[in-house]
Amino acid sequence: MLPDLDPVVVHHLVNTLGWRDLRPMQHAAITPVRGGLDTLLLAPTAGGKTEAALFPLLSRMSEQRWTGTSVLYLAPLKALLNNLQPRVEQYAGWLGRRAAVWHGDVSTSRRRAVLFERPDILLTTPESLESMLVSTKVDHRLFFAGLHAVVVDEVHAFAGDDRGWHLLAVLERLTRVAGRPLQRIGLSATVGNPGELLTWLQGSGAGGRPAEVVAPDAVEVADRPPPGDIELDYVGSLANAATVIAGLHAGEKRLVFCESRQTVEELGQLLREKGVTTFLSHASLSADERRRAEQAFSEARDCVIVSTSTLELGIDVGDLDRVIQIDAPATVASFLQRLGRTGRRPGSNRNCLFLALDGEALAEAAALLLLWSRGWVEPVTAPPEPRHIVAQQVLALCLQEHRIGDQLWAQAWNGLHPFEESGRPIVRHLIEHGYLDQDSGMLFIGPAAEERFGRRHFMEMTAVFTGPPEFTVLLGRNELGRVDPSLLTEKVRGERRLLLGGRSWRVTYIDWRRRRCFVEPADGGGRARWSGGGWAYLSFELIRAVREVLLGTDPPVRLTRRAVERLARERAEKLHLVHPGGTLIVREGEGDLRWWTWAGFRANATLTATLSEVVDPVERFDDCSIRLREDLTPQAWRKLTADANDRLCLPEIDEKALGGLKFSAALPERLAAATLAARLASLDRAAVVLSEPTRFVST
Known part of the structure; x- marks a missing residue:
C-alpha cells in the first residue's frame, strides 16, 4: 500500500517508476522527514536512501510552498553527485521543481545559470558550498534565503575525518545565513553507533531538536548473505591474482577492490596482458579518465573494473555480478559497502571473493570476516581536537563577511564546540602572526593568509586535506x-x-x-608509485580478531584449500607470539625483545609513549607489537608497569608530521602537535592491555 505522500509523487511512483509499494525504510522515513525532524536513514548500499529522503521532502516542499533553493543535497564525491543528478532532476520535475549540481568540475556558464535560476534542490560538496559562501560572485544571503533542509549522503564517510568537522562548521554558518534552523537528514550505510552519529550530525542543535534514527532494513547487519557467498582464497602474488580473476566468472561483470593506487595500476596492466577487458578507477586518474572508464564498464558485460575505495560509495556502475577483494580493507564498514555492490538483481546473492597475496593479509582478511560474521561494525567517531579546522573556519568567515567583530566571531557557529570561545587562543595566534589583521574592534584577512592560502581566490582554504605534491x-x-x-x-x-x-x-x-x-x-615497462594513502591504522578489535584467527578460530565462510594450507602455516609460524589469556614478551635469539600486545597501532603508540624508558629508541612499534630494550628483565617490567595505568600519556609527535595537518601553520606549534597526538592515541585500549597479564617467553 503506497504511503501518504503528495498525490503527484504517489502518481509518479506508480505510473513512472512502476512501484507497487515502498521499502520498509522508505515507509518509516516519511513521518519524521515530513515532520521536520533531524533524521538518520540507515540502510545497506542500494537500499533506496536517496528516495527515502527526497520523496517526503518534495511533498513538504509542495505542501509548504517553499521557494528558491530550499534543499541542499551534500555528498563526499563529485562523481556521486554527477551520478545522482539525473534521478534527482526527474523526481523534482514531477512537481515542476528543478535540481542542479555545483562543484569544481561544473563550467562557469553552468554556475551562472544556477545563480540566475536558483534551483529548488542543489547538489554539491561541503567544499563547494563553502566556496559559494566566500565567493565575491555569489550573493549567499540571497541565494540561501529560502533554505530549509540539508541532506548529507554517505554521512558516515564525513564523520570519521576532518571533512566532518568542516561540514558541521559550514552548516552552522549556513544556518545563520538562512536565518532559521535547518533540518538535517543523514544517509548512511550500517554503522556501529547510529544514535551517536545522528547526534553528531545535529551539531549545535543536538539535545534541543527532535531527532530519529530510521533503520528497519538494518536489523540484520547490512543484509548479510549466507556464508557460502563469501570465499577466502590465498594466491601468493598479484600475478597469480590476475590469473585467478582472468580464469573465473567469464562473461560476468567483476569489480575488484585494491588497497592502493599502485596495486590498481599493476593489476590492471596484468589483466590487460591476459586479454581481459579492464577499466581502472582511482583518485590520481583524471576525472575524465575515471568517468570514461566507469561509463564503459557500466555499459559492457564481460569485463573487470579495478578500483580503490573510489567506487566503494554509492556511484552506480551498472549491474554487477561479482566483487573481488585483493587482501583486505581496513574496516568491516568498508567491506559492507563493497559487498553491497552485488546482489541487486532479483534472485542473486551478495558475494565477495577475497584473494590474499601473503599470509599476513590472509589472517587479516579472516579476522575481518570473523568480526563481520558476529555483526560487529566499527563505531564512527569524529577525530578529536580539530584545532586546525577552527583556524580555517575563522579565516573563511572573514572571507565570507569581509570583516567580523573581534568579540563576536564565535557566534557564527551557534555554540558548536570547539568553534566557540575555546578557540580564542587560536584567534590570538592568527592575529599575532599576520593571518588576521585587527582594527577598530574588527578582524579581517591579513597578509600572511593572503600569501599562504590566497592562490586562485583562496581555493586552498576550502579543502581540509593536504595532498602530496603530484x-x-x-x-x-x-x-x-x-x-x-x-x-x-x-x-x-x-x-x-x-x-x-x-x-x-x-x-x-x-x-x-x-x-x-x-x-x-609505450609497449610496456611502466612503473606506478604514489606517496601517502593506501594504508590505515588497524583497530584494536581487528588486530585482536587476528590473534583469534592465529589461535585457531576460522570465520564461517568458504575457505579454499590454498587458504586453509597457508593459514595453517601462518598459525604455526606465529603460535609462539599469541596467547588467549594475555600478552607475551618474546625474546628471539640473543636480542630482539618484543612485546606482542595485539592491540592496534594507536594503543601501541600510547603504550610506547607511556613506557618510553624500556622501548627501543629506533625500531619502536607496529599494529601488533612493541620492540623493547634487550636488557629488560621481568622484575624491572613488573615494577615499571605497576602504576602505568595511572600515567598513560599521549604519543610523541615528530615535527615533520605537522606538515600533514593542513592549516597547522596557522596554529601555535604546541597546539598542532597536541592535535596530532590526541588523534594518534588510544588511552582506553592501552589501559586494557596494561590490565592483562604479561608473560616473558624465550624461543
Whole structure:
C-alpha cells in the first residue's frame, strides 16, 4: 500500500517508476522527514536512501510552498553527485521543481545559470558550498534565503575525518545565513553507533531538536548473505591474482577492490596482458579518465573494473555480478559497502571473493570476516581536537563577511564546540602572526593568509586535506592523471616510463615549473608509485580478531584449500607470539625483545609513549607489537608497569608530521602537535592491555 505522500509523487511512483509499494525504510522515513525532524536513514548500499529522503521532502516542499533553493543535497564525491543528478532532476520535475549540481568540475556558464535560476534542490560538496559562501560572485544571503533542509549522503564517510568537522562548521554558518534552523537528514550505510552519529550530525542543535534514527532494513547487519557467498582464497602474488580473476566468472561483470593506487595500476596492466577487458578507477586518474572508464564498464558485460575505495560509495556502475577483494580493507564498514555492490538483481546473492597475496593479509582478511560474521561494525567517531579546522573556519568567515567583530566571531557557529570561545587562543595566534589583521574592534584577512592560502581566490582554504605534491600527466592536451614526483626524479637507464590508467607511457617532456609531464604510448615497462594513502591504522578489535584467527578460530565462510594450507602455516609460524589469556614478551635469539600486545597501532603508540624508558629508541612499534630494550628483565617490567595505568600519556609527535595537518601553520606549534597526538592515541585500549597479564617467553 503506497504511503501518504503528495498525490503527484504517489502518481509518479506508480505510473513512472512502476512501484507497487515502498521499502520498509522508505515507509518509516516519511513521518519524521515530513515532520521536520533531524533524521538518520540507515540502510545497506542500494537500499533506496536517496528516495527515502527526497520523496517526503518534495511533498513538504509542495505542501509548504517553499521557494528558491530550499534543499541542499551534500555528498563526499563529485562523481556521486554527477551520478545522482539525473534521478534527482526527474523526481523534482514531477512537481515542476528543478535540481542542479555545483562543484569544481561544473563550467562557469553552468554556475551562472544556477545563480540566475536558483534551483529548488542543489547538489554539491561541503567544499563547494563553502566556496559559494566566500565567493565575491555569489550573493549567499540571497541565494540561501529560502533554505530549509540539508541532506548529507554517505554521512558516515564525513564523520570519521576532518571533512566532518568542516561540514558541521559550514552548516552552522549556513544556518545563520538562512536565518532559521535547518533540518538535517543523514544517509548512511550500517554503522556501529547510529544514535551517536545522528547526534553528531545535529551539531549545535543536538539535545534541543527532535531527532530519529530510521533503520528497519538494518536489523540484520547490512543484509548479510549466507556464508557460502563469501570465499577466502590465498594466491601468493598479484600475478597469480590476475590469473585467478582472468580464469573465473567469464562473461560476468567483476569489480575488484585494491588497497592502493599502485596495486590498481599493476593489476590492471596484468589483466590487460591476459586479454581481459579492464577499466581502472582511482583518485590520481583524471576525472575524465575515471568517468570514461566507469561509463564503459557500466555499459559492457564481460569485463573487470579495478578500483580503490573510489567506487566503494554509492556511484552506480551498472549491474554487477561479482566483487573481488585483493587482501583486505581496513574496516568491516568498508567491506559492507563493497559487498553491497552485488546482489541487486532479483534472485542473486551478495558475494565477495577475497584473494590474499601473503599470509599476513590472509589472517587479516579472516579476522575481518570473523568480526563481520558476529555483526560487529566499527563505531564512527569524529577525530578529536580539530584545532586546525577552527583556524580555517575563522579565516573563511572573514572571507565570507569581509570583516567580523573581534568579540563576536564565535557566534557564527551557534555554540558548536570547539568553534566557540575555546578557540580564542587560536584567534590570538592568527592575529599575532599576520593571518588576521585587527582594527577598530574588527578582524579581517591579513597578509600572511593572503600569501599562504590566497592562490586562485583562496581555493586552498576550502579543502581540509593536504595532498602530496603530484605532477599532472598529459597526452597531448588530454589529462591522464597525476603521478608521484619521485618517478620523474629517480635515476633510470634508458627511457623513463610511467604506468597510469593500466597502460605504459614514455615520458617525452617534463615541465618542472608547472609540474606537468608529457607522454606518449609505450609497449610496456611502466612503473606506478604514489606517496601517502593506501594504508590505515588497524583497530584494536581487528588486530585482536587476528590473534583469534592465529589461535585457531576460522570465520564461517568458504575457505579454499590454498587458504586453509597457508593459514595453517601462518598459525604455526606465529603460535609462539599469541596467547588467549594475555600478552607475551618474546625474546628471539640473543636480542630482539618484543612485546606482542595485539592491540592496534594507536594503543601501541600510547603504550610506547607511556613506557618510553624500556622501548627501543629506533625500531619502536607496529599494529601488533612493541620492540623493547634487550636488557629488560621481568622484575624491572613488573615494577615499571605497576602504576602505568595511572600515567598513560599521549604519543610523541615528530615535527615533520605537522606538515600533514593542513592549516597547522596557522596554529601555535604546541597546539598542532597536541592535535596530532590526541588523534594518534588510544588511552582506553592501552589501559586494557596494561590490565592483562604479561608473560616473558624465550624461543
